Amino acid sequence: MKHIVGKAVIAAVIASFAVEAGATEWNVSVWGKRRAFTEGIEKLAELVEEKTNGEFTMNVSYGGLSKNRENLDGISIGAFEMAQFCAGYHRDKNPSITVxxxxxxxxxNLEQEVAVSNAVYSHPAVEKDLARWNAKLLMPSPMPQYNIVGTGEPRDTLEKFDGMRVRATGGIGQAFEAVGAVPTSVTATEAYNSMESGVVDTVAFAQHAHLSYRTIDIADWWTEDLNPGTVNCPVVVNIDAYNDLPDDQRKALDESVPEAIDFYVANYGKLLEKWDAILKEKDVKRVSFSDDEIAKFRKTAADPIREQWITDMTAQGLPAQELYDLVQKTLEEQSKTN
Incomplete structure (x- = not known):
């Protein structure tokens, strides 16, 4: 009897080690708090765990692993296996995706943002650019066009932007600078305090961030149709960690990405549907711009900034014109199918 029990115990221990050996646990570095912007990652973690019967799990950390501007560095040294970052936080580290x-x-719309992001992410020059950081682009975190909130008198003409201190990163910051504003790239988590203390007059965000970082709580007005652009915030994985995954777990991860993005887009759509009610509840005035003002903004910002980007990136050895043309071609194809 003892001999049988002993064999059973040994078998259980061996089985336990076997399960442990096949288990994979990834740490995921994001920032802020759980919000529409991170729901794609949360859904991905849920799907992967479900498809692998719990053998592949992800621990999503909101600021506990790294600062948001240092997530790409953390990926490069393998401090964690997955992370989210925004291209505008460190344009020199990821020049290719700044297109x-x-x-x-x-x-x-968000569907078009997903399409152009995926097209650019899969370009060989972009893959090579991010590989310098041992990073594999996994999926986008698509966001709608940015608009700004501010306090005091609404700035409803380009002339009123002159001297305006705006929290804006990347190409959006360049666009505002082109019409006389003074952009600053404080991080999202610093935006509320910067606005409250008067370090900036206005803050440019997508809707979810105005809510999550509470800039909408101290805003008097919001530009509903300025739409100068958006930021691109990919989810990346450490290449070594990805390659080390067992085949079935890697397959589960890859196959879960489209589902996670679909969930993200649908979830974000619900937030956009509630946006009008949120503005009314917080007594935030909606500011609109005339067609002439929008056209003036586009003429002043779009063409020169694009041409300068192409010149600068070409000088760095990137196929800049090809990347820009890829974005436009993808948009054209999307417009035909939507």
């Missing part, structure tokens, strides 16, 4: 942050690209 997606150029102002007035013409992206009209």
């Amino acid at each position: 997606l942050e150029l102002p007035f690209l013409g992206v009209k």
Whole structure:
């Protein structure tokens, strides 16, 4: 009897080690708090765990692993296996994907943002650019066009932007600078305090961030149709960690990405549907711009910034014109199918 029990115990221990050996646990570095912007990652973690019967799990950390501007560095040294970052936080580290942050690209919805991001992410020059950081681009975190909130008298003409201190990064910051504003790239987590203390007059965000970082709580007005562009914030994985995954777990991860993005887009759509009620509840005035003002903004910002980007990136050895043309071609194809 003891002999049988002993064999059973040994078998259980061996089985336990076998399960442990096949288990994979990834740490994921994001920032802020759980919000529409991070729901794609949360859904991805849920799907992967479900498809692998719990053998592949992800621990999503909101600021506990790294600062948001240092997530790409953390990926490069393997401090964690997955992370989210925004191209505009460190344009010199990821120059290829900054094409997606150029102002007035013409992206009209989240589906188009997903399409152009995926097209650019899969370009060999972009893969090579991010591989310098041992990073593999996994999926986008698509966001709608940015608009600004501010306090005091609404700034409803380009002339009123002159001297305006605005929290804006990447191409959006360049666009505002082109019309006389003074952009600053304080991080999202610093935006509220910067606005409250008067360090900036206005803050440019997508809707979810105005809510998550509470800039909408101290805003008097919001520009509903300025739409100068958006930021591109990919989710990346450490290449070594990705390659080390067992085949079935890697397959589960890859196959879960489209589902996670679909969930993200649908979830964000619900937030956009509630946006009007949120503005009314917080007594925030909606500011509109005339067609002439929008056209003036586009003419002043879009063409020169795009041409300068192409010149600068070409000088760095990137196929800049090809990347820009890829974005426009993808948008054209999307417009035909939508």
